[in-house]
Amino acid sequence: MxxxxxxxxxxxxxxxxxxxxxxxxxxxxxxxxxxxxxxxxxxxxxxxxxxxxxxxxxxxxxxxxxxxxxxxxxxxxxxxxxxGVPFTEVKERKLIIGSGSGMACLMPLVDSKSTVMISAKKASELLYRGKINAENVIYITDDGSEGTRGFPDTVLRDFDTKEFHMVYVCGPEAMMYKVLGILSARQNRAEFSLERSMKCGIGICDSCSIDGIQLCRDGPVIGIERLKNSIEFGRSKLDHSGKRIRVEI
Ligand SMILES: Cc1cc2nc3c(=O)[nH]c(=O)nc-3n(C[C@H](O)[C@H](O)[C@H](O)COP(=O)(O)OP(=O)(O)OC[C@H]3O[C@@H](n4cnc5c(N)ncnc54)[C@H](O)[C@@H]3O)c2cc1C
Ligand code: FES
Known part of the structure; x- marks a missing residue:
């Protein structure tokens, strides 16, 4: 320790x-x-x-x-x-999509070649507001109290992602599941940081299992090619007691 x-x-x-x-x-x-x-x-x-x-x-x-x-x-x-497995870093332009506390793991990736979409329920919950040094910052709130009213996936539908070499995503699973659908259809290169119950953190207890892999060791960052074939992502997960529960989307 x-x-x-x-x-x-x-x-x-x-x-x-x-x-x-x-x-x-x-x-x-x-x-x-x-x-x-x-x-x-x-x-x-x-x-x-x-x-x-x-x-x-x-x-x-x-x-x-x-x-x-x-x-x-x-x-x-x-x-x-x-x-855990880190994000694959790229030197070219990147799009970073962070919702709620999910923005925390993405913050070290932010640089002058980044466009950052950052979302929260309301303006006061936007993480790192005014502190993000990126090429472009797009604020999105559920209630429209700052930036665009809506969710990252609704904004992404009308947003051209072709120019970005990599898209990084972290936030609630419902958001990531919808963003995965959009980016897969566009064949964007992307990585997602997933959340599951973690107890040992080192590949022993299996509490973080998703599709037979251990997220603490083989994740939490998962590439789009692997994630789009997942049978558990966006559908089910183990709770902290080990019981399988539905993921609300
Ligand atoms: C890889 C990874 C990175 C994370 N990074 C962040 C971050 O940067 N910022 C942030 O705010 N949150 C992060 N989380 C979520 C965080 O670990 C907790 O899940 C979250 O804070 C839940 O809070 P809680 O334990 O207070 O609440 P509750 O959900 O009420 O916890 C109830 C009980 O479950 C246990 N528990 C809760 N979450 C977990 C978990 N994920 N694994 C095992 N046991 C758990 C607690 O010990 C407690 O006994 C991350 C999760 C993962 C998997
Ligand atoms: S947390 Fe124990 S195997 Fe991943």
Whole structure:
């Protein structure tokens, strides 16, 4: 288990904050760590800044992530990693599509050749608003309180993706499933960061299984060619108890 101290805490949105910490390991965009929250267990978190200091960006969903958000400067972080297959980085123009806390794992990919589509339910929940240094930033909100009213897939339908060498996607599975359909039909090169229940993070417990692969080891980043043939993506997943449940699309 690695120990580090939180050096900075940034309130990003009412539900989300970024915690910065010193860690000199080499981490690639798309990789994650398993964070131990004493009294609550371990949860996977993407590295939202792969430089040094590093960062995680946490949305408060349930008690473990809410507890993580209560930590402040000088509090200790306990974690192991980095784990997982990173995104394939390209030098050419790229399109980045991030919804909600899904934008966290995409942030290390953003550069001056990126177009970023960033979506949230409402303006106040848009992650990294005003902080994204890209060629073009397109804000999308469900309620139209900022940018275009709608969802990434509705905006993508009228958006020309031919000029982009790679499309990177992360967010709720319903969004990614619809975006997968559009990009497959257009034969875009794309990678998606998926989420499943993760316990060991190192390919032992099988709780993160999707289509017989272990997402902690063979993902969380999956290429479009593999994903479009998936029989589980957008349909079913294992919950934290191991029971198969339907994915709401
Ligand atoms: C590869 C990967 C990267 C992620 N990166 C981020 C990120 O950058 N930012 C972010 O906000 N969220 C991220 N998540 C989601 C995060 O790990 C939690 O799933 C989410 O915070 C759920 O919060 P919770 O545990 O507080 O709530 P609940 O869903 O209420 O948790 C209930 C219980 O389930 C357990 N649990 C919850 N989620 C998981 C999980 N994924 N695996 C195993 N056990 C779990 C908890 O320990 C708890 O006991 C990522 C998930 C994955 C798989
Ligand atoms: S989390 Fe245990 S095998 Fe992936």
């Amino acid at each position: 690695i120990h580090s101290k939180i050096t900075e805490k940034i309130r990003e949105t009412p539900s989300t904050c970024t915690l910065k910490f010193e860690w000199d390991a080499a981490v690639l965009p798309g990789q994650f760590i398993m964070i131990w929250i004493p009294g609550y267990g371990e949860i996977p978190m993407s590295i939202s800044d792969t430089g040094n200091p590093k960062a995680i960006t946490v949305k408060a969903y349930g008690p473990p992530s809410a507890r993580l958000q209560e930590l402040g400067v000088n509090d200790k972080l306990f974690f192991r990693g980095p784990y």
